[in-house]
Amino acid sequence: MYQQKLHQQINSTLPKSGIDISGKDNSFYARFIANADAIQSLYKTIYGDNEKSNEYFKQLLQTILNAHITRPASLKQRDDTKDEHWFLSNQITGMSLYVDRFCGNLQNLVDKIDYFKKLGVNFLHLMPVFESPQGESDGGYAVSDFRKVDERFGSLEDLKNLQKKMSDENMYLMIDIVLNHTSQKHEWAEKAKQGDKKYQHYYYMYDDRLVPDAFEQDMPEIFPEKAPGSFTYVHDCDKWVMTVFHDYQWDLNYTNPEVLLEMLENIFFYANLGVDILRIDAPAFIWKQIGTTCQNLPQAHTLLRLIKQCVLVAAPGMALLGEAIVAPAAIMKYFGTDEYTAKECDVAYNATHMALQWDALATGNIKVMLAAQHEILKKPFGTTWISYTRCHDDIGLGYDDYMIEQAGFNAYEHRRFLKEYYSGNYYSSPSTGALFSVNPKTQDARISGSLASLCGLEKALSEKNDHAIEISIGKIIMMQAHSFFIGGIPMLFYGDEVGYTNDYSYLNDPGKSYDNRWMHRPIINWEKNKNIDVEGTVEKNVFSATQKLISIRKKLSVVADLKNLTWLTPHNIHVAAYLRAYDTKKLYCIFNFSEHTSYLTWYAFKEHGKSPEKLYDHWQEKNITVGRDNEYLILEPYGFCLLET
Numbered sequence: 001m002y003q004q005k006l007h008q009q010i011n012s013t014l015p016k017s018g019i020d021i022s023g024k025d026n027s028f029y030a031r032f033i034a035n036a037d038a039i040q041s042l043y044k045t046i047y048g049d050n051e052k053s054n055e056y057f058k059q060l061l062q063t064i065l066n067a068h069i070t071r072p073a074s075l076k077q078r079d080d081t082k083d084e085h086w087f088l089s090n091q092i093t094g095m096s097l098y099v100d101r102f103c104g105n106l107q108n109l110v111d112k113i114d115y116f117k118k119l120g121v122n123f124l125h126l127m128p129v130f131e132s133p134q135g136e137s138d139g140g141y142a143v144s145d146f147r148k149v150d151e152r153f154g155s156l157e158d159l160k161n162l163q164k165k166m167s168d169e170n171m172y173l174m175i176d177i178v179l180n181h182t183s184q185k186h187e188w189a190e191k192a193k194q195g196d197k198k199y200q201h202y203y204y205m206y207d208d209r210l211v212p213d214a215f216e217q218d219m220p221e222i223f224p225e226k227a228p229g230s231f232t233y234v235h236d237c238d239k240w241v242m243t244v245f246h247d248y249q250w251d252l253n254y255t256n257p258e259v260l261l262e263m264l265e266n267i268f269f270y271a272n273l274g275v276d277i278l279r280i281d282a283p284a285f286i287w288k289q290i291g292t293t294c295q296n297l298p299q300a301h302t303l304l305r306l307i308k309q310c311v312l313v314a315a316p317g318m319a320l321l322g323e324a325i326v327a328p329a330a331i332m333k334y335f336g337t338d339e340y341t342a343k344e345c346d347v348a349y350n351a352t353h354m355a356l357q358w359d360a361l362a363t364g365n366i367k368v369m370l371a372a373q374h375e376i377l378k379k380p381f382g383t384t385w386i387s388y389t390r391c392h393d394d395i396g397l398g399y400d401d402y403m404i405e406q407a408g409f410n411a412y413e414h415r416r417f418l419k420e421y422y423s424g425n426y427y428s429s430p431s432t433g434a435l436f437s438v439n440p441k442t443q444d445a446r447i448s449g450s451l452a453s454l455c456g457l458e459k460a461l462s463e464k465n466d467h468a469i470e471i472s473i474g475k476i477i478m479m480q481a482h483s484f485f486i487g488g489i490p491m492l493f494y495g496d497e498v499g500y501t502n503d504y505s506y507l508n509d510p511g512k513s514y515d516n517r518w519m520h521r522p523i524i525n526w527e528k529n530k531n532i533d534v535e536g537t538v539e540k541n542v543f544s545a546t547q548k549l550i551s552i553r554k555k556l557s558v559v560a561d562l563k564n565l566t567w568l569t570p571h572n573i574h575v576a577a578y579l580r581a582y583d584t585k586k587l588y589c590i591f592n593f594s595e596h597t598s599y600l601t602w603y604a605f606k607e608h609g610k611s612p613e614k615l616y617d618h619w620q621e622k623n624i625t626v627g628r629d630n631e632y633l634i635l636e637p638y639g640f641c642l643l644e645t
Contacts, residue, residue: 128140
């Protein structure tokens with residue numbers, strides 16, 4: 001709704017700014033006016049009762065203006081050339097990596113661009129590169145300076161140079177911003193320790209345990225083993241501070257509008273470095289309220305929507321990813337609801353389906369996978385997933401109990417089986433993973449381990465079992481293919497493209513030994529990676545297959561995320577089958593999660609529109625004639641087909 005006074009308020013910020021509203025800055029000005037009402041409404045929903053609300057709102061408008069003024073011309077040009085929903089494209093394939101463990105530093109990463117191009121990867125997610133204290137970094141998620149690249153990785157100039165080289169090669173960049181907390185060694189925290197009231201109000205700090213105890217009545221423990229409770233006593237200032245994750249990570253207090261303004265400036269700092277997707281870490285936690293779990297609260301969504309509207313004005317080419325690893329129904333809210341549907345976060349992790357793949361691989365049964373799809377399919381058009389098989393984090397079994405029970409299993413026993421299977425404690429399991437963050441009260445736990453080790457490659461190699469090696473590689477490729485074609489941006493985790501097994505060197509590092517997730521965050525041996533060109537090696541087999549999957553995906557526009565996924569009737573409980581269809585194009589994606597040969601009736605291909613007579617399998621590169629309803633498509637153990645009409 002147009003508001004003349006708001007329009008005038010925006011105009012009052014423009015003098016002396018050099019903004020040319022009828023010329024080069026016209027599109028920015030038009031976006032500013034068009035989104036101003038939403039920005040004001042969202043802001044007042046959160047901060048309308050603050051005694052300095054109007055003053056802070058003026059600062060918010062000025063922050064947006066400053067972000068546009070300082071945005072490099074090359075990025076403004078890139079904004080103009082990007083489609084509104086550029087991130088839905090089938091042309092994008094990503095890789096997530098730790099710079100130091102992948103190749104040492106940012107300068108070396110520039111030299112690896114040819115490696116990414118050879119594989120087909122054109123989108124990089126750099127795990128946190130900004131300054132964090134050694135020994136208290138949480139893998140970089142305890143940030144002590146949001147604008148200084150940690151010297152372990154190089155400098156800010158090195159990051160800018162990498163972004164430029166990537167842009168020249170039409171590659172995309174994603175980095176993290178940790179909105180929920182800072183390191184206890186951040187400048188704000190240090191000033192709070194020294195007694196500065198302004199910065200103490202940047203955090204949840206209290207003189208005694210009265211308020212912390214009230215909070216903790218309903219707050220679940222995130223890391224009950226190594227970081228019990230949600231508050232830490234600070235000797236320096238004789239106060240208690242909220243520390244939801246670790247005692248060295250202080251939660252920011254967004255009830256204070258100054259915190260929002262500070263962090264919005266950091267968001268625009270990243271935008272103006274040329275970041276294409278900004279990954280917002282742990283957005284579910286950014287609003288806290290006594291009497292709640294302090295997760296997924298409505299105010300958190302309001303804040304994310306406000307941030308999105310501001311970014312749309314000043315940096316429209318940058319998409320936002322909400323790293324909310326929550327239950328299937330809850331994740332949908334991070335895309336936005338009601339009038340903000342598809343106007344909150346543009347991208348989210350399909351963590352539910354990632355975990356469901358591992359469920360199906362362990363059981364050889366797709367019933368639980370299918371029981372969850374009614375929630376996953378609610379994702380609105382114009383948004384997309386990060387689709388993945390493994391990432392830097394553990395595997396949480398975050399789907400709901402009713403989904404397991406709907407598939408005919410006892411939820412508790414089923415989860416226990418999965419934990420035993422992937423930790424290698426089930427009698428027939430080939431996996432060599434480990435349980436992470438075991439809750440001694442509930443026995444809840446997550447799973448650590450590399451893609452290859454969880455698929456059995458580590459055990460097969462140690463036993464020098466050629467057949468088991470072949471089977472494990474088949475699992476690796478089938479799991480990746482299933483992620484690649486289901487919709488969203490496929491995201492490889494570094495090392496998986498060449499079949500890296502668990503790296504146990506983390507046990508020798510006191511800063512990492514307490515966290516077994518480091519076993520699936522390997523240090524890359526580039527001599528080993530040269531085997532991608534040596535016939536018969538594991539590295540060659542896995543790399544070539546991954547390369548082929550990426551190439552196939554880029555050829556098929558039907559797999560762009562156009563909300564065009566349909567699950568086929570489960571005629572065989574071992575076979576996951578879905579259809580990607582758009583206009584006249586159809587692609588049937590068929591995956592056998594069983595260790596045995598499986599048979600799928602040809603009738604499955606005749607339930608959605610005109611029955612095909614012939615299909616082309618892009619994976620096996622051959623034509624297939626569709627048989628009669630009493631005949632079958634035959635799938636080898638862990639085999640798959642990508643069948644186009």
